[in-house]
Amino acid sequence: MDLRPVDTTLLFIQILNGVQLGLLLFLVASGLTLVFGILDFVNLAHGSIYMLGAFICASLTFLVGNFLIAVLLAVPITGVIGYLIERVLIRHLYARSHLDHVLATFGLILVIDTTVQIIWGPAGISVPLPDWLNGQTELFTGVIVPTFRLIIIAAGLVVAAGLFWLVNYTRLGMLIRAGASNSTMVSALGVDIKTLFSLVFALGAMLAGLAGMLISPITEASINMGGEVIITAFVVIIIGGIGSMKGAFVAAILVGLIDTLGRSFLDDVFALFMSQNAAETAAPAISAMLIYILMAVILALRPQGLFPPKVR
Amino acid sequence: MKKILSAALVATMLTTPAAWARDVKIGFVTTLTTGAAVIGNDIKKAVDLAMEHIGGKMAGLNVQLIYADDGFKPETGKQVTDKLVKQDNVDFVAGYIWSHVLLASRKSVLDAGKFLISANAGPSPIAGKLCNKNFFSTSWQNDQTPMAMGEVLNQKGVKSLYIIAPNYAAGKNMVAGVERTFKGKILGKDMTTWPTQLDFSAELAKAKASGAEALFIFYPGKAGGAFIKQYQQAGMKDVMPLYTVFTVDALSLPKLQKAGFTDILGSQFTQEWDPSLDNAQNKRFVADFKAKYGSYPSFYAAQAYDSIFLIKSAVEAVNGNLDDIDGMRAAMKSASFPSVRGKFTYGNNHFPIQNFYLREVVKDADGNWTTKVVKTVYENNQDPYASQCPLK
Numbered sequence: 001m002d003l004r005p006v007d008t009t010l011l012f013i014q015i016l017n018g019v020q021l022g023l024l025l026f027l028v029a030s031g032l033t034l035v036f037g038i039l040d041f042v043n044l045a046h047g048s049i050y051m052l053g054a055f056i057c058a059s060l061t062f063l064v065g066n067f068l069i070a071v072l073l074a075v076p077i078t079g080v081i082g083y084l085i086e087r088v089l090i091r092h093l094y095a096r097s098h099l100d101h102v103l104a105t106f107g108l109i110l111v112i113d114t115t116v117q118i119i120w121g122p123a124g125i126s127v128p129l130p131d132w133l134n135g136q137t138e139l140f141t142g143v144i145v146p147t148f149r150l151i152i153i154a155a156g157l158v159v160a161a162g163l164f165w166l167v168n169y170t171r172l173g174m175l176i177r178a179g180a181s182n183s184t185m186v187s188a189l190g191v192d193i194k195t196l197f198s199l200v201f202a203l204g205a206m207l208a209g210l211a212g213m214l215i216s217p218i219t220e221a222s223i224n225m226g227g228e229v230i231i232t233a234f235v236v237i238i239i240g241g242i243g244s245m246k247g248a249f250v251a252a253i254l255v256g257l258i259d260t261l262g263r264s265f266l267d268d269v270f271a272l273f274m275s276q277n278a279a280e281t282a283a284p285a286i287s288a289m290l291i292y293i294l295m296a297v298i299l300a301l302r303p304q305g306l307f308p309p310k311v312r
Numbered sequence: 313m314k315k316i317l318s319a320a321l322v323a324t325m326l327t328t329p330a331a332w333a334r335d336v337k338i339g340f341v342t343t344l345t346t347g348a349a350v351i352g353n354d355i356k357k358a359v360d361l362a363m364e365h366i367g368g369k370m371a372g373l374n375v376q377l378i379y380a381d382d383g384f385k386p387e388t389g390k391q392v393t394d395k396l397v398k399q400d401n402v403d404f405v406a407g408y409i410w411s412h413v414l415l416a417s418r419k420s421v422l423d424a425g426k427f428l429i430s431a432n433a434g435p436s437p438i439a440g441k442l443c444n445k446n447f448f449s450t451s452w453q454n455d456q457t458p459m460a461m462g463e464v465l466n467q468k469g470v471k472s473l474y475i476i477a478p479n480y481a482a483g484k485n486m487v488a489g490v491e492r493t494f495k496g497k498i499l500g501k502d503m504t505t506w507p508t509q510l511d512f513s514a515e516l517a518k519a520k521a522s523g524a525e526a527l528f529i530f531y532p533g534k535a536g537g538a539f540i541k542q543y544q545q546a547g548m549k550d551v552m553p554l555y556t557v558f559t560v561d562a563l564s565l566p567k568l569q570k571a572g573f574t575d576i577l578g579s580q581f582t583q584e585w586d587p588s589l590d591n592a593q594n595k596r597f598v599a600d601f602k603a604k605y606g607s608y609p610s611f612y613a614a615q616a617y618d619s620i621f622l623i624k625s626a627v628e629a630v631n632g633n634l635d636d637i638d639g640m641r642a643a644m645k646s647a648s649f650p651s652v653r654g655k656f657t658y659g660n661n662h663f664p665i666q667n668f669y670l671r672e673v674v675k676d677a678d679g680n681w682t683t684k685v686v687k688t689v690y691e692n693n694q695d696p697y698a699s700q701c702p703l704k
Contacts, residue, residue: 010521017513062570122349123563124534126541126571136547146545149513218545219510219538220567222347228508263502263514284479284503 009142014264015257020149022256023156027211028229029236029248030163031204037243037309038180038200041090042098044105046208046233047226048112049085053078053209054221055116058125067129071213075206082205086198094197109226117223124222133217152214159207160249167245176200180243180309235295241305250306255291262287334634335376336627338620339396341389341407341417344381347534348507350563351409351612352381355431357605358613361597362620370624371632378402382413384507389413393420403634404429406619409532409612411435411454411481422446425637427626427644431619432612434663435481436488440697443661446637448644450618450651452584453663453695454485455492457557458530460582460668460689462493465526465555471496474524474552476515476539478506478531486530486557492696499524510538516546527552529559537564544575556581560673562610565681577681580672584664585614585653586685593621593650608682614652625649657692661701665694 032046056077060070085108093104129148137147167173178186179196187193212225219225236255240247266287270279298305340359343352356379368375378400382389389410396402397420405421406429408414414433421428422444430438434453438444465473473496477483483503491498499522502515519527527548531539536559543554560581568576587598587608597617601609609617622644629643630636647658656666668690671683 007521010517013517013521014514017517020513021511122345122347122353123567124347124350124537126537126567126573128571129545134545136545144547146513146542146547148545215511218542220534220541222534223349224347228510260514263504264518267502280501280503284505288479288505 010264012143013145014260016145016153017149018257018260019253020153020156020256021260022253023153023160024211024215025229025232025236025256026156026249026252027159027207027214028233029240029252030160030245031207032233033237033240033243033245033248034207035201035204036237037245038176039090039094039197041094042101042105043090043204044102044230045085045108045112046204047228047230048109049078049082049205049226050208050212050229051116051221051223051226052081052112052212053205054127054212054216054225055120055125056209057213058127058216058221059120061127067127067133067217071210074213075210078209079202079206082209083198083202085205086201090201091194091198113223113226120221122223124220125216126220127216129217148217155210155214159210163207163245172196172199232291235291237305239295239298239305241308243309244305244307247305247307247309255294258290258294259287262290266290334632335374336370336623336632336634337376337378337400337402337404338623339378339380339393339400339402339405339407341380341382341393341396341405341413342616343384343409344379346384348384348409351533351610354563354610354613355407355409355616358597358601358609358617359620361601361604362617365596365600366620366624370627371630373627373632373634380407382408382410382417384410384413386410386412386416390416390420393417397421397424397426402426404623406623407431407616408433411485414438415481418442418444418447427623427637427640429619429622431616433482434485434695436485436697439661439663439695440700443701443703445641445662445703448622448658448662449664450622451615451664452666453697454482455489455697456668456690456693456695457582457584458486458489458528459493459696460670460693461528461555461557462490462495463689464580464582464670465490465528466493466495470494470526472499472524472526473497474499474519474522474527475501476512476519476527476529477501477503478509478535479503480506482532483530490528490557496525507533507535510535512539512542513546516542516548519552520546520548524552526555528555528557530557531559532561534564536560537567540564540568540576541571541573544573549575554579557583558611560683561612562587562608562682563612565673565683566607569681577673577675580670580686582668582689583611583671584666584668585611586669586671586683587614588684589652589654589669591650591652591654594652594654597652608680618649618651618653621649621651622647659694659698660703661695661698662703663695663698665692667691668693 035043057070057074061067133148136144138144236251240251267279267283342355380392404427408430409432411433428447430449432451439453477487626640626643630639656664659665670686672686674684676682
């Protein structure tokens with residue numbers, strides 16, 4: 001195996017792919033870390049809401065005939081569903097232990113998955129994009145990327161900026177942060193903490209739903225999509241520090257990059273010191289493990305995560 | 313005394329019917345949950361249709377069909393297989409979409425001396441060293457279909473190829489298959505995490521950068537639809553034509569048509585069966601399937617339909633004497649049942665020696681996307697592992 005010069009165009013495209021995957025993970029992980037960090041609630045069913053968002057958006061796409069309008073309609077619908085779930089079920093569990101949270105939301109996964117299967121069937125739905133989104137964009141010479149991937153990057157960055165602004169520079173954000181540090185005190189000061197928590201949960205649901213909507217034109221809206229993403233999302237918030245929005249962002253990008261670059265270049269790297277055949281066998285197995293290895297290392301060296309929130 | 317007598321009488325009444333009119337019990341293992349349930353449901357439709365066509369009877373015996381769900385997982389597949397063999401005491405265990413599920417479950421069936429019929433999966437060990445006299449396939453050995461595709465690529469004069477496939481038993485066989493026959497250069501190969509990875513951006517970018525003339529993939533189920541969409545979104549159709557096996561099927565085509573992924577029209581792939589094959593059994597199967605369910609049957613459905621007729625031929629050859637294992641085995645080995653793929657024979661490892669066709673995606677008379685046969689790639693092809701099987 002001779003040493004190939006690193007193809008910079010390919011490297012750039014793969015970094016872009018990694019960032020795109022990272023931002024998508026951030027959308028899921030931000031909702032998870034918001035609910036975990038502020039409501040101190042373990043929501044295993046977060047992935048199911050991600051799936052629900054994708055299915056609602058898919059149906060609306062066929063109904064209104066445009067993917068983007070469908071997303072604009074589906075995000076608030078997912079928010080309302082999140083709000084209702086909080087009012088009916090989640091609210092009664094805050095005082096209970098984390099194990100009870102896990103049990104209840106695991107039940108919720110079964111309920112939502114089965115409901116989706118009854119309504120939409122097991123086949124999954126391919127979501128069509130408008131033609132201009134289905135094409136490619138040439139960023140600069142030789143770097144041609146699918147337009148829709150750029151849209152995902154843009155959407156992820158806008159949401160990240162919006163969340164940063166919301167949490168740090170608005171009254172609502174101030175209340176959210178205050179509620180996270182000491183909810184009894186906030187409520188004693190006359191703030192309706194219950195409504196605040198409902199809103200936070202609904203916001204988390206909207207973020208998860210949006211992620212599901214953005215991934216569905218690339219893969220499809222399908223029954224198991226929630227289970228596929230939730231584990232990676234937990235890895236992200238553990239690496240980033242549970243409850244930290246900044247941590248979720250950095251960790252999501254990190255995980256996205258490591259996963260993508262591992263898949264892209266690990267076999268070439270391995271081929272430097274083992275036979276081509278062995279590299280081809282080992283690389284896929286190792287690259288699938290990379291993010292878990294990263295998590296294990298972080299947990300060993302810095303159990304609280306990269307950016308633990310200061311309030312706890 | 314009278315009480316004891318009547319109790320004994322009841323007991324004999326309960327036990328004897330089984331002795332003089334046993335049901336033919338068939339356990340059918342497939343995937344009925346997760347997104348892959350769409351494949352399992354299509355198979356179930358075909359098996360139900362086959363049951364209807366045989367009037368629910370084989371050699372005058374009632375057929376009892378027990379479906380079991382493998383949940384797309386080897387460990388669950390083995391559990392439900394154990395239950396079928398030990399608790400339900402079935403005569404035949406059939407089905408199995410996934411190679412890793414079949415590999416995990418085979419021992420439970422074969423060690424109990426029952427017949428195991430794979431209606432889809434064909435992992436290489438079962439064709440070679442682990443072959444068994446009580447195993448039969450109504451599909452193919454995994455390597456065969458991609459071998460036919462490699463041959464097609466040679467005929468088209470393709471000089472270089474990039475390969476992307478999932479990293480599990482069948483994926484490795486598919487890659488081995490195309491590598492065995494393709495004479496050009498393989499410029500790169502990616503094995504992806506199965507079944508969770510559905511985003512192929514990194515692999516597609518690598519393939520594009522490799523400068524290969526063509527792209528070969530194997531992605532069954534929903535991953536196939538996802539791959540095709542991303543391939544179209546990456547605008548690779550004109551740069552690097554796509555050649556697939558088991559990726560485009562009657563389950564993905566309607567979905568892709570609904571979402572307008574027209575790049576798949578005209579794409580070609582190899583297979584042992586096509587809805588347009590001209591034989592009486594296939595015509596009846598396809599026409600009745602379409603009439604009953606309103607869609608084209610998939611190749612999974614065709615193979616499952618065949619599996620019921622294979623079992624029927626065995627039961628009829630021994631006139632319903634289900635204890636005559638040797639007689640049933642000999643009958644199945646003769647492959648004398650009417651198959652939807654037309655006449656074929658069984659090799660020493662009980663995998664079919666059969667034709668492989670090149671299929672192309674076309675619009676039918678009603679505008680629905682389906683496939684037609686372009687040409688025959690292989691006639692009476694036998695898998696490359698048969699020589700490793702000690703059976704005669």
